[in-house]
Amino acid sequence: MNLPKYNEIMPYALAYFAENGAQKWRHAEVPLAKAMNVSDEDALLEYASGNGKVFPDRITWALSALAASNLLERPKRGVYQITELGRSFLSRPQDVHPYVKEKAEQRRLEKLRERSETLPELVNDSTDTTPSEALESAYQEILSERYDQILDTILSKTPRDFEHLVAKLLSKMGYGGQVENAVTVTKSSHDGGIDGVIKEDVLGFGRIYIQAKRYARDNSISREDIQRFVGALAVAQSNKGVFITTSRFTEHAKRYAQELNGSTNLVLIDGIQLAKYIYDYSLGMQTARVVEIKELDSDFWDDMENDGD
Structure with missing residues (x-):
């Protein structure tokens, strides 16, 4: 699989909305694939778990991160357009991801102060993070994004x-x-x-x-x-x-x-x-994906004799 990471999609997404104005995000999928030389075969690749296509999922995360950093805005549900701040990054695409990352960290710290709750650190490549911790951190990050989407959608209604x-x-x-x-x-x-x-x-x-x-x-x-x-x-x-x-x-x-x-x-x-x-309570929500992780049943395996006993 030769697909760009979601942070690599960000500058191309800004350029797309700068050129095309307010658009539904789905309309950006094919042009972004073409701009980033993503083959038709790679664009159709799905997660091994069967929970959808990888490339569109990365696009949605890129757009959400850009909107959360005020480089894009959502005039209505499912539609994005570039902001004046976003236009200022068109000439320096290399600065987009560092800026988005900095803003994400600021929001994390603000939420810690506002709610006095300890949220898990964002997923990173640190060697002191176990796979279970990384999975839990990713889950909490997705939840936080969904909560923001819910409130943004409510505020777009009467x-x-x-x-x-x-x-x-x-x-x-x-x-x-x-x-x-x-x-x-x-x-x-x-x-x-x-x-x-x-x-x-x-x-x-x-x-x-x-x-x-x-x-x-x-x-x-x-x-x-x-x-x-x-x-x-x-x-x-x-x-x-x-x-x-x-x-x-x-x-x-x-x-x-x-x-x-x-x-x-x-x-x-x-x-x-x-x-x-x-x-x-799943009001106006639908399940996007289910990840099932199993562990050994100790009672089952302990009933067997160990080799050498």
Whole structure:
């Protein structure tokens, strides 16, 4: 197999979108293969696991990395176009991958600071990384990319669509149980600060109220926003609410929610947690590939006598 690595595809991808404008990524596959002298035979090669073709997969990773570094942008789902920053790299293709790599490291560190979670290091060629560690690291990197794609896609839809998406997610998560049409979206013109309602029982005695805010990812939900929602819950004579956003909550907002001390049961779900739920509950997702790794069954093999015993 003589295929370019995904980082080698990046400069050619920038050149393609600079010349052709906004395009669906699938339209770039054949021109990129031609530009990089990839034969028809090599372009059709599939992974040994049977999980799809190698070359298109590398193209998608190259485009995602370029978009994450703001060299490309997605005006709508599946479509890419070059940015002004991307155009500045056309005359120095050798600098594209180092720049993308630097930006990826900055994002990794920012996520560590924002979420206070230790994410595995990116896969590299270090000799102190075991194959299992490299596999786990690659898996976490793919998850992070998928979460970004989910949020980018949500932000390309309307706020009303987001409210319906949240209702579908909560239903898929099991809220409302067996109650028919348990999760409903309120009318936008008279919602009173409530975007949706979950009926917990058939007669509707128990209700959970929903606030859904489709904000840009660098925005934040303030304490005042949470207070207004708590006020709306009081008007609705309920002490159960869930506030879901594509952005994040300020520390003051999170502290306020925690200090309600049971007078109001309020759950806050930020953008990253929302993306995780959508991924984990397979809402609008499909399985792209399955990798099965087996290990020896010790009980099976230990029942046999060792040679020389």
